[in-house]
Amino acid sequence: MASDTGQKILDIAENLLQTRGFNGFSYQDIANAIGIRKASIHYYFPSKADLGVAIVKRYRKDFKHWAEEQKQSNKSALEKLEAYFQFYVNIVDVGNKICLSGVLSAEFKAVPEPIQQELQGMVDDVYQWIIELLREGREEGVFKETGTVEEQAMWFGSTLQGALQIARVTGDKNVFISVLNQLRAFIVK
Amino acid sequence: MASDTGQKILDIAENLLQTRGFNGFSYQDIANAIGIRKASIHYYFPSKADLGVAIVKRYRKDFKHWAEEQKQSNKSALEKLEAYFQFYVNIVDVGNKICLSGVLSAEFKAVPEPIQQELQGMVDDVYQWIIELLREGREEGVFKETGTVEEQAMWFGSTLQGALQIARVTGDKNVFISVLNQLRAFIVK
DNA sequence: GTCTATATATAGATAGAC
DNA sequence: GTCTATCTATATATAGAC
Numbered sequence: 029m030a031s032d033t034g035q036k037i038l039d040i041a042e043n044l045l046q047t048r049g050f051n052g053f054s055y056q057d058i059a060n061a062i063g064i065r066k067a068s069i070h071y072y073f074p075s076k077a078d079l080g081v082a083i084v085k086r087y088r089k090d091f092k093h094w095a096e097e098q099k100q101s102n103k104s105a106l107e108k109l110e111a112y113f114q115f116y117v118n119i120v121d122v123g124n125k126i127c128l129s130g131v132l133s134a135e136f137k138a139v140p141e142p143i144q145q146e147l148q149g150m151v152d153d154v155y156q157w158i159i160e161l162l163r164e165g166r167e168e169g170v171f172k173e174t175g176t177v178e179e180q181a182m183w184f185g186s187t188l189q190g191a192l193q194i195a196r197v198t199g200d201k202n203v204f205i206s207v208l209n210q211l212r213a214f215i216v217k
Numbered sequence: 218m219a220s221d222t223g224q225k226i227l228d229i230a231e232n233l234l235q236t237r238g239f240n241g242f243s244y245q246d247i248a249n250a251i252g253i254r255k256a257s258i259h260y261y262f263p264s265k266a267d268l269g270v271a272i273v274k275r276y277r278k279d280f281k282h283w284a285e286e287q288k289q290s291n292k293s294a295l296e297k298l299e300a301y302f303q304f305y306v307n308i309v310d311v312g313n314k315i316c317l318s319g320v321l322s323a324e325f326k327a328v329p330e331p332i333q334q335e336l337q338g339m340v341d342d343v344y345q346w347i348i349e350l351l352r353e354g355r356e357e358g359v360f361k362e363t364g365t366v367e368e369q370a371m372w373f374g375s376t377l378q379g380a381l382q383i384a385r386v387t388g389d390k391n392v393f394i395s396v397l398n399q400l401r402a403f404i405v406k
Numbered sequence: 407g408t409c410t411a412t413a414t415a416t417a418g419a420t421a422g423a424c
Numbered sequence: 425g426t427c428t429a430t431c432t433a434t435a436t437a438t439a440g441a442c
Contacts, residue, residue: 033407051240052327054435068408070437124326133382134323137313138241151386175399182383182392183399187372190379193322194371197340203371210364210372214403222425243417257426259419 034072036062042083046125050080050132050139077140084146087128088153095157105165106216112161113208116188120204126192129154133189155181165215172217180215187211223261225251231272235314239269239324239332266329273335276317277342284346294354295405301350302397305377309393315381318343322378344370354404361406369404376400 040061044053055076059066073079094115098108119125132139132147139147158181165171174180187207195204229250233242244265248255262268283304287297308314321328321336328336347370354360363369376396384393 031407048327049238049240049324051238052324055437056434065409066436067410067438071407074437076436126323129386130379130382131323133386134315134320135238135241136382136385138237148386151383174402175395179395179399182380183376183396186379186383186396187376188379189382190319190375190377191371193319193325193378194340194375196325197318197322197337206364206368207372207375210368213363220425244419245416254427255418256420256428260425263419265418 031072033062033064033068037069037072037079038083038086041079042087042128043125045080045083046119046128046131050076050135050143075140077142080140080143081146084128084132084143084150088146088150091150091153091157104170105161105168106170108161109165109212109215112158113212116192116204117208119192120195120201124196126196127189129185130189130193151185155185158184162215170217171215174214184211184215220261222251222253222257226258226261226268227272227275230268231276231317232314234269234272234320235308235317238320239328264329266331269329269332270335273317273321273332273339277335277339280339280342280346293359294350294357295359297350298354298401298404301347302401305381305393306397308381309384309390313385315385316378318374319378319382340374344374347373351404359406360404363403373400373404 037058040058041053044057044061047053055066055069058069069079073082098111103111116127119127129147129151132143133151136144136147159177162171162177162180162184166173166177188211191204191207195201195207226247229247230242233246233250236242244255244258247258258268262271287300292300305316308316318336318340321332322340325333325336348366351360351366351369351373355362355366377400380393380396384390384396
């Protein structure tokens with residue numbers, strides 16, 4: 029499972045997914061990038077649906093670890109907010125990438141059903157985390173209490189997802205940074 | 218140009234595009250929906266890139282007309298804001314659709330270059346309109362003056378785009394309505 | 407586990423009859 | 425303007441040798 033090639037495939041495929049979308053890359057693209065034959069990829073991921081599910085599953089696992097780390101740390105809600113922002117800034121920095129949720133929700137109806145389900149689980153994970161963050165910030169008295177945390181979380185996540193996409197189209201990373209700043213201003217007291 | 222079949226093709230294709238993404242539908246899908254042969258589609262749109270460009274071009278034209286109507290009307294900035302919101306509510310209402318900018322920016326790097334350019338023009342059109350709306354609202358004294366109108370416009374558009382997508386994944390239209398309400402609260406005094 | 411070879415389907419696209 | 429027929433390319437996927 030943690031085989032070298034299997035991981036490489038996931039790395040490349042995740043990158044292609046976030047750059048070109050699920051229907052925008054092929055096993056051939058992955059094979060070319062790694063320097064193997066496309067038949068070899070089927071050994072690890074029999075179908076493209078399997079591959080897609082595996083990418084999202086791994087993302088969820090990594091996010092869970094990251095969230096656990098944040099919990100263990102003694103970070104304040106403000107610091108956690110910044111850590112989460114950094115998550116997205118990294119995506120923009122790499123260039124030409126958007127978030128997993130962004131690609132897959134855009135192609136939602138054109139993606140195999142198992143991927144749809146895994147995505148829904150992922151979105152749920154992330155929103156639960158954001159809700160928790162917003163609760164902490166309110167308890168610490170540093171976040172504004174605008175509407176319910178559930179509503180605010182949806183608004184917050186939607187904005188980040190959309191901003192990554194718009195920044196890519198305009199070709200201006202500052203678009204994203206600017207949106208981040210406004211997001212911060214609306215949340216932090 | 219305004220031929221019946223040509224328009225039908227554009228209608229169906231636009232719908233498929235907003236539902237499944239550019240790489241998620243084929244000429245065959247369009248042919249099936251209309252009841253013609255796929256070769257006939259090539260008569261109107263020789264390449265799929267041509268079709269994609271035509272969809273965005275038509276959207277831009279329609280948006281221009283809509284914007285002109287708004288200008289001619291004696292609507293206040295608040296009323297125009299609501300009219301614009303309605304634009305998006307209609308997309309959600311039809312179900313399983315997201316905005317044109319949302320699909321194409323997600324697939325941006327996997328879409329023919331002429332479409333990329335047309336999309337950039339479209340995004341520019343829309344943002345110019347939003348900026349103008351925000352200016353009017355400020356002049357009328359009914360909108361909050363949070364940051365520059367340019368920054369606020371990017372944030373505003375990003376949020377709408379992301380919210381449509383998230384609402385589709387969660388399958389809950391109320392997610393979108395809830396985000397709209399928050400957006401309004403952040404803009405209107 | 408990786409390969410060659412191949413199956414099968416479908417994509418976008420063109421030629422030419424009607 | 426729409427059709428049939430066909431081309432070419434590429435997609436996902438499988439069989440089986442090594």
